[in-house]
Amino acid sequence: TPTPSPTCSNSGPVVRKTPLITFLEILQQTALNTLGPKNFDPKLYVDLSLKSNLSITQSAFDDLPRTPNGSVSVTDFNGFIQSYFNGAGEDLVYTEPVDFVSEPEGFLPEVVNREVRAWALEVHSLWKNLSRKVSDRVLDRPEFHTLLPLAKPVMIPGSRFREVYYWDSYWVIRGLLASKMYETAKGIVTNLISLIDEFGHVLNGARAYYTNRSQPPLLSAMVYDIYTRTGDIDFARKSSPALLKEHKFWNSEIHSVRIHDAEGCNRTLSRYYAMWNKPRPESSTIDIETASKLMNDSAKQHLYRELASTAESGWDFSTRWMRNGSDLTTLATTSIIPVDLNAFILKMELDIAFLANVTGDCTISVHFQEAAQARKQAMNSVFWTAEMGQWLDYWLSNGTTCRGHTWEASNQNRNIFASNFVPLWIELFNSDCTLVEQVMQDLRSSGLIRAVAIATSLTNSGQQWDFPNGWAPLQHMIVEGLPRSGSKEARSMAEDIAVRWIRINYVAYKKSGAMHEKYDVENCGEFGGGGEYIPPTGFGWWNGVVLAFLEEFGWPQDLNIDCN
Numbered sequence: 001t002p003t004p005s006p007t008c009s010n011s012g013p014v015v016r017k018t019p020l021i022t023f024l025e026i027l028q029q030t031a032l033n034t035l036g037p038k039n040f041d042p043k044l045y046v047d048l049s050l051k052s053n054l055s056i057t058q059s060a061f062d063d064l065p066r067t068p069n070g071s072v073s074v075t076d077f078n079g080f081i082q083s084y085f086n087g088a089g090e091d092l093v094y095t096e097p098v099d100f101v102s103e104p105e106g107f108l109p110e111v112v113n114r115e116v117r118a119w120a121l122e123v124h125s126l127w128k129n130l131s132r133k134v135s136d137r138v139l140d141r142p143e144f145h146t147l148l149p150l151a152k153p154v155m156i157p158g159s160r161f162r163e164v165y166y167w168d169s170y171w172v173i174r175g176l177l178a179s180k181m182y183e184t185a186k187g188i189v190t191n192l193i194s195l196i197d198e199f200g201h202v203l204n205g206a207r208a209y210y211t212n213r214s215q216p217p218l219l220s221a222m223v224y225d226i227y228t229r230t231g232d233i234d235f236a237r238k239s240s241p242a243l244l245k246e247h248k249f250w251n252s253e254i255h256s257v258r259i260h261d262a263e264g265c266n267r268t269l270s271r272y273y274a275m276w277n278k279p280r281p282e283s284s285t286i287d288i289e290t291a292s293k294l295m296n297d298s299a300k301q302h303l304y305r306e307l308a309s310t311a312e313s314g315w316d317f318s319t320r321w322m323r324n325g326s327d328l329t330t331l332a333t334t335s336i337i338p339v340d341l342n343a344f345i346l347k348m349e350l351d352i353a354f355l356a357n358v359t360g361d362c363t364i365s366v367h368f369q370e371a372a373q374a375r376k377q378a379m380n381s382v383f384w385t386a387e388m389g390q391w392l393d394y395w396l397s398n399g400t401t402c403r404g405h406t407w408e409a410s411n412q413n414r415n416i417f418a419s420n421f422v423p424l425w426i427e428l429f430n431s432d433c434t435l436v437e438q439v440m441q442d443l444r445s446s447g448l449i450r451a452v453a454i455a456t457s458l459t460n461s462g463q464q465w466d467f468p469n470g471w472a473p474l475q476h477m478i479v480e481g482l483p484r485s486g487s488k489e490a491r492s493m494a495e496d497i498a499v500r501w502i503r504i505n506y507v508a509y510k511k512s513g514a515m516h517e518k519y520d521v522e523n524c525g526e527f528g529g530g531g532e533y534i535p536p537t538g539f540g541w542w543n544g545v546v547l548a549f550l551e552e553f554g555w556p557q558d559l560n561i562d563c564n
């Protein structure tokens, strides 16, 4: 792995932390000290909401009896939580989606196998379990909550993830479109746009502790898919200003990096960069522990920014971002130009151009077509390696700044990740049949295609975005991109991956009664692990990918749904 540059990562903006979050982090640390690490989830404590003013709560906390070493008894701690807080998730109320019907007209017409159809209807009915509305209590007293107010109903991922997430929402929407729930899908976009209006970007998730970063930018893809499905021009028109604002955010000074390429041209691409240099509040105790290995405050602040920037990538955590794959303190995300982020921004540019065209704004349309062409060229020149048939993340080397860097082949990260194939999802790449056939051969020989799904990487590091875990969005983008080339072989490869992915989900669901957040790509029906939290179930975007695959490929009567 190339050596990253520290020079364009150490300084940068930091958003303000609210007094409630500061207090809840102290509560989180006290909970860990009092209750111990077994089954401890730090996020639970920053998701609690106050029953009365923060000052009253704080002084009751200060008055708790302490032992000489400062600890609180389990009984006193639990009593305090009961008296002063509402439970995590209680500020979201269950709401039946307005457009849910148990079997929508025209639902998955190609799924004819009765067993699979019955299961698909169960997955469809999970939208009712995951649908929530932010309680009016949050609107009345926002300072009592870390949950942010949103006007429309939301779909949560499930389990510990009790709020809406940015990139998850894209695949939630894909599932909602298969479920014909267009109003719910539009409501999710309306909520995300309201975050852009207030914060200038879509947040990682709708919590006050997520304001310091975004997540992989897929809002334009949501708008594009809803518009092409519903033809709602008014919806497209209303969404456009927010998309322009979001494009600015991802090309702002903190995110954009200039590379002087091998042909002597300047190319501009984007990176992840969180506006934060402190522990992530939802994982504060974990980040403090990780940083305790570092000697000085500046190194710790640098690490905290890397941890938050990695969360912005959606791939938290992975050897993809680490200089030493067994040491999280070597995270260097802000010194990496990621392939998938730039593929998403390229799609944003194409989507904005398309939407501007249908809403009659030719100037914007032409401008964004040009921007898309420029980014495509930059991706070809900085990421593409013909000899591997992949797009490789680019590491900025030591001693350079983000304003100017001269491209060197040795700075491409030659390790294999599923993200190296994400450009297949983008029209400007997948419309080239020769290119897709080459990439397809390389994907086949990459080692990523395992017995039951596409692996995230080839390294078994114990991090959740690594081997042997398979993640739904990665399967989906590759599967959806391949057939767009028109190549029969590519479609058949895509269908094979989709069928196997549906089987894993089905078998695990039948065994455990739930949809899971990640799967083991070596063992059909086994869910994945690793990372910093207990594997959750629910699971919003996973359900979306299953429904989208079933919509695209169907399921014939005689195709086996079991693993064997």
Ligand SMILES: OC[C@H]1O[C@H](O[C@H]2O[C@H](CO)[C@@H](O)[C@H](O)[C@H]2O)[C@H](O)[C@@H](O)[C@@H]1O
Binding pocket: 043, 157, 161, 165, 166, 167, 168, 204, 205, 280, 282, 283, 311, 312, 314, 315, 316, 317, 533
């Ligand atoms: O609490 C730890 C981290 O959890 C989130 O990340 C994971 O779950 C998200 C929701 O399903 C998903 O979008 C992300 O890709 C997962 O890695 C959260 O997004 C992180 O910011 C947070 O620190």
